[in-house]
Amino acid sequence: MNPDFFSDTVVVGAGIAGAALGAHLARRGLEVTLLESEERPGYHSTGRSAAFWLESYGGAAVSPLTAASRAFLEQPPANFSPHGFLSPRGAIHVARDSVEQPFADIPPGVATERLDPARLKSLVPGLRDGWSRGLAEPSCRDIDVAGLHQAYLSSLTRMGGKMLTSAELAEASYKGGRWAIRLRDGREGEATQLVNAAGAWADEVAKRCGIEPLGFVPKRRTMMQLRVDRQGMKGLPLVADTEGRFYFRGEGEQTIWLSPHDETDCDPCDAAPEELAVAEAIDRLGTIVDWKVEKVERKWAGLRTFSPDRNPVFGRDPGQPAFFWYAGQGGTGIQSQPAAAALARAIFMDDEPTGVAGGLSTRAFLPERFF
Structure with missing residues (x-):
């Protein structure tokens, strides 16, 4: 029986994290499908943000991501958005x-x-x-969160990516080089790689995929x-x-x-x-x-949602390389997203960080630190 959907990469979660990384991967030529359990994306953390960019917020590991994101948020590429997403606050x-x-x-x-x-x-x-x-x-600024989130979703779809809403992942198993995915409503799909950008549900999604949870705490x-x-x-x-x-x-x-x-x-x-x-x-x-x-x-x-050391987690699971963690951004995911997603894309593609993520270190974010 043919699956209801098939992609190179399925991203679980269509909040700001999943939308941004999904758009980056689609721009690199991958076929990407976002799975969003709610009727609309960004219903939980993304849609309830305090909506500010504050470089000092989030600790020493996150601050460089936030600083590197500022230029993009102020003046994004014209093919991403015709206007910036920051306004003065202090x-x-x-x-x-x-x-x-x-x-x-x-x-x-x-x-x-x-x-x-x-x-x-x-x-x-x-x-x-x-x-x-x-x-x-x-330098503190207000962020147009809804505008930024929508720009990432639009970028994804322009590059051929897709999004399924009311699409809660029930279980997934990996065999023969592919993930077999079943949604709560009975739909089924396949993917060669699975990205966990499920925010507060990151550990739950991992367990449904047969992956050891990392200990995220909402x-x-x-x-x-x-x-x-x-x-x-x-x-x-x-x-x-x-x-x-x-x-x-x-x-x-x-x-x-x-x-x-x-x-x-x-x-x-x-x-x-x-x-x-x-x-x-x-x-x-x-x-x-x-x-x-x-x-x-x-x-x-x-x-x-925080990891055990309160730093975000970007990278392939050491026990299952076809499972990629992108979670635990702990309230800093919007202000640091341009650099964070670019850095995660580099890890995912096994490339050197470039562009907005150029020069940033991956060491503090890799999941290997918990093993």
């Missing part, structure tokens, strides 16, 4: 007076500027006493939009606590986006905000600024 790292060495975790090479107390208060109106130390990161992140009793919020920079207890940024003239910076372990799921996390976020906001919260206009949650 960030401020703030610390309580009692915290010692508050900015020690900022990766070296990130351009920053110390702020004296007066300057800090002018940039964060209503700042309470006890928060006199600030570090500006002017973590819930809560976000909310608040209306406050102060005007002029739209241009407010991203303000992040160096202790990892909150971050917020302007959204509208009287609204902000706020997160308690939570990382709550959970099973892969359609994440929903918990009332306790919302209340904690509002309480923490009140410790730094004197604004009154007039209304919680909306709230949501997404999943950020």
Whole structure:
């Protein structure tokens, strides 16, 4: 019986990671099919991003990927998008007076500027006493997440790639040089190589393919939009606590986006905000600024998935080279995606990293480090 679909490479997951790597592989001449379990791509983590580019975010291994992605995001090739995906925002790292060495975790090479107390208060109106130390990161930008994701999907289809939605992988087995794939709805397919870009479901997908899981942990992140009793919020920079207890940024003239910076372990799921996390976020906001919260206009949650060492995993499984890991980007997958996908493509094709990934090292990302 003929399979319902066949490709050189099947990519499980059509969020920003699967879409980007799939587009790169299709551009290299491979026949690519994305399998998306939801009715539309980007429903989970990609569609619930806080939508900022912050070079210092994600740690020392990820920061070079983010930095290398900036030029592409600002001015992508004309055949990819007629416009860029970044717009000005700026960030401020703030610390309580009692915290010692508050900015020690900022990766070296990130351009920053110390702020004296007066300057800090002018940039964060209503700042309470006890928060006199600030570090500006002017390069922080907002990202057009939906536009970037759609551009990758469009690039994929222009190069002959395909996407199947409502296409949850039920199981896959490898024999005779091919993957035999069965979807939850009964459809069947074949592929010579399988890419696991399933985000929070990465370990589950591995188990369904007979591959040893790596120990990925999905973590819930809560976000909310608040209306406050102060005007002029739209241009407010991203303000992040160096202790990892909150971050917020302007959204509208009287609204902000706020997160308690939570990382709550959970099973892969359609994440929903918990009332306790919302209340904690509002309480923490009140410790730094004197604004009154007039209304919680909306709230949501997404999943950020980490490997055991919190660095992304790009590379072939040591026990099954026809299975390629592309997961664990831990909330940095959008801001670092141009370089990350280019680097993963080089690993997949056994090439030297070039273009936006030129000069980047693969060492920190290969799955061999867990074996």
